[in-house]
Amino acid sequence: MKIVGGFYREISLVPEIDQMFGSGGRAAAILSEITNDVTLHTYTENDSDIAKFEKRYAIKVKKYRRDDAISFSYFHPLSTPHISKSENFQSSIKVSGEVVLRFGLIEGDAVVDANRVVFDPQTWKQKAIYSINGSKANNLVIVLNELELAHSTSANSLIAQAQELLELNKAEAIVVKRGVKGCFVLEKNGSEYSIPSYLSNKVTKIGTGDVFSTIFAFYWGVKKKRPSHAAELASKHVACFCESGGVDLDYQKIDKLIPINFESFQPVTIFADQAGLGKRYILEEAKYLLLQFGITAQVEDSLDNLPNYKNPILILGETFRNLITIENQLKKNKSKIVVFDASCDDWFMGNSTPENITLVQDFTSAIYQIAWASAQ
Template identity: 35%
Template structure:
């Protein structure tokens, strides 16, 4: 398999991790674990070639480096944060031709890959404005595109996923379209008729950085190398991604995890956000939680006023709020405990986020899931049974 994609330095503050992967590099590691010959094409400074070879050659991956002026670094405060990219990218300057039987192509910052393949998988990884596969002259006998829901809407200019999928598949002449919808799972469009649903596989913790790379590489290996049906390939990808986000260390276990799938109403969930914004740090937590929940498709119910300033009862605003689940920042134990009691009295599930181990332990004793990792807590709000 040929893989065209970026190799970037990645740092995360919490949980603390440093890696040299990027989309192309991480996908190559996954594909190598799954078996077969893997050749990675990437952009990188020639002076740093030794780092690249030391990182990937031990896994049996051949790397072809196309020169670029800088090594880019993606810096994350947490796995769902918007990364800071340094140095600031100057735009795509290079187009590299890739020709082979099986090609996995990612969108890159420093350049572009023009593909000619019998079978190709394309993951634009652009956020909301992906370039069409054939815009740079790429061609494939059979093409599978992997988009997230926002990318699909951006390409088609409509919020209706069914209509958007029809438009994009016709425009790109793709055989398969996989639409990822975060914690709600994914949808596989192939030919006429309704899409096939692929469930998400909930995990206790979620390290989101690189999860899309793992999904695309696993799908590509199953669909191109093993000729699996698209829905089966996507299910394997969903399982492998669950394996990665819970323990993001290579090599991944060879056996796919045996997990219970869950179809959720995640995009319709209303999350009461009980975070006191009275200090700068707590306001930052609240703003990051709001953005992260919206990225996951949830509706955020403001929790302002949920925290009592004395030892009296929780304000009636908590009782009046229309919500499905509570996300409580429990570092302020007294006020958080009051919100938890109110939510539990209403029969509502609660998820706790806290840096304080004692607060997490107190929640655990009440049967309340929680995490010191904001990303994991946000996902738990979407997976906790209602």
């Protein structure tokens, strides 16, 4: 299987991450665990970095020259990254083969001619039209997120947008990645499928979309699974990736994963001390991210009323420091409660954590946990 995609540096401030992957690199690393036939086509300005990567994952790499390094810098994994890149656009990479996974690239483009192709555009700034650059495929699936789909079509509903893009590309299927909501699959015979996301105790967010597209491409392209089946397997592998925090997935957990099936979200109540810029920033960021999922949140800065709330509750524990008071109030409430605090080890010391309470040390994981808790 051939992959054409970016090899980029990824940096996060909280939690601290500094790694060389990018969509192409991550896809190649993931596939190296399940198949011996992997070739990555990518741009690089540094033979040393790509040589280390090639040796570590025992894959073949076809290198194409670019001017400068490219990096994605995040404050936290759900924040919008700052992208450091050259403005120069490199000559297109040309790839042919039986099965190709084509990712969109920042520093250039890829012209692909293959039998079975999965195209993940990786951007909403251009329409997701596979053949617009001269690429060809006998069998094509477009995998993209909701924002990319909306900017590629004129329709208003998810199903109508997918149908329009399917016809524009003459594709076998359109697969729409929907984050916490799982994914939507439209096949050319008109069949529609809603695939759930799967629960994980932690969420390693950077690269989840890459993992989905990679696993989908393998099972649809190489193993000839139906698009709906390949999408379900991809969703499960994403949960394993979220849990492991890296490309070394625990495949034994796949059959034990719990699907998150729901029609809508309940409102969420956030308890947080709002005094000071830092505390207010965490609160506003949590509200904004939940709203992106379609979840409304009301805010309380006093714990006195906590026992009375029935909706799911997010406690921004780092903004409160009187743990004994919080714990006493928490024990009076039987709703689903997620507590975010990097010092979770200090909570319920000497006592077991109540079953309705989830303690989370990572901000991204806390947002996903409360989103899943609000699903109904």
